[in-house]
Amino acid sequence: MVPLSYYLALSAILFCLGVAGFIFKQDIITVFISIELMLNGVNLAFVAFSHALRQIDGNIFVFFVMVVAAAEAAVGLAIIIAVMRNRNTLDVDQMTKLRD
């Protein structure tokens, strides 16, 4: 038997590590990977609650999160390719066109 709180704690730790990566990493691809890590942390909480409440809806929500993550990855990576082609850098600190 594993307490539900252990799963939620693991979920929170993964989410916070994803936030840390999103804020502190300089590489735009790693920032994008950190977003995927946050989504994974949330998915674990969904599945844990689905098990605890004996409801299948948590599993369905995880399915939809994965679908949206797939679409987001396709569009996001296309944006990264466009940025790399136009600015020739992957450093988020140098992408300041809107600020300048």
Added chain:
Amino acid sequence: MQLTLFLIFAVLAVAGAINLLIQRHPIYSALSLVAVMFALAVEYLILGAEFIAFIQVIVYAGAIMVLFVFVIMVLNAGEVAPAPKSRVAAWIGLPVLALFAILVIGQVYGAFGATQLGLGEYLVQTGPVGNSLFHDFLLPFEVTSVLFLVGVLGAVVLAARQDKAPKPAIAQAEAEEPKAMAAGQR
């Protein structure tokens, strides 16, 4: 036994996530995320979510991460040089983030500490998931297909070459090729 299994893969997932942060090269970060995803797939299996576990491996670790690795290799992405900026953000941000995590975990422990999840108590097989998906969630499922269509179009438009410069170069190369072949034959 279930707790041991949970702890092994929880440690693996957290270690992978920390490694994702430590590594400077994006390809190592991507591979760390694949390790996290496999560890989480085992957690889903422990929770009885068979369908999600296999989707996690096939779609997430298989398709999405391959796309990431593919783009990293296409762009030949390397390490980004660390910018000479102040470390104040790290000195304040990391403790605040750690405090946030501790607060969330404390709340969760207080609210759900008594709930125990047993192995195999609630098994979600693929059949019920499909049933629910095509009855209760039919409209979101259909909207998803529109989302994918828009996503594909957006990806093609964004990643397509806007400038026309390389096209004459290719045409030139093609035009020169027969000449070179002819020269070779001579």
